[in-house]
Amino acid sequence: MCQAHESCSRYYSSITTSTISMAKSKNLTSIFTVILNLTLLFSFATAKSPRFYRGISPTSLALQKEKLSHLHFYFHDIVSGPKPTAVRVAEAHVTNTSSTLFGLIVMADDPLTAGPEPGSRLVGKAQGIYGSAAQDETGLLMVMNFAFTEGKYNGSTLSLLGRNTVFSAVREMPIVGGSGAFRFARGYAQAKTHTFDIKTGDAVVEYNVYVFHY
Helix, strand or coil, X not given: CHHHHHHHHHHHHHHHHHHHHXXXXXXXXXXXXXXXXXXXXXXXXXXXXXXXXXXXXXXXXCCXXXXXXXXXXXXXXXXXXXXXXXXXXXXXXXXHHCCCCCCCEEEEEEEEECCCCCCCXXXXXXXXXXXXXXXXXXXXXXXXXXXXXXHHHCCCEEEEEEEEECCCCCEXXXXXEEEHHHCCXXXXXXXXXXXXXXXXXXXXXXXXXXXXXX
């Protein structure tokens, strides 16, 4: 009896162990299947979804060693006469009573020349807008593209965005980008008033621009 009982116990114990092992195996198989399915689903979704970014090497854009350039020119802002190069396009209801013309917006297509004289060689245009952005002093917000038409920079541009307190001796404004020969440009511009006609409002401004570019 005892031997039979022991045999039965071992038999049932073996069955129980086997059953547990099989259950564990099925559970592991199920978990593995779920993970595999999720992985395949994620891979499929990633393959089907277009990516909007990727890392690339600078050499793929034929970028060479970065260099620093200095550009020097004169900015002619003509607001008077039959053919002004800067015209008022908008104003606030307080503009004409403001000592700083606060709220005034001007669109410009100003000549850039090699020298300060009106007949000096044209090297480009300053195209953009400037507006009176200060109530307590004459401070302009400048949003300008310097579009060059001369020499090796013909067809290239520099973009300027900054604050111009026009009655300061020297004003510094950031160069925030460029195109053509000035792709990836960064730097600053220093503006210094060369002449200002208080009767007409016409001005000639000397610019020294320093930019890093490729």
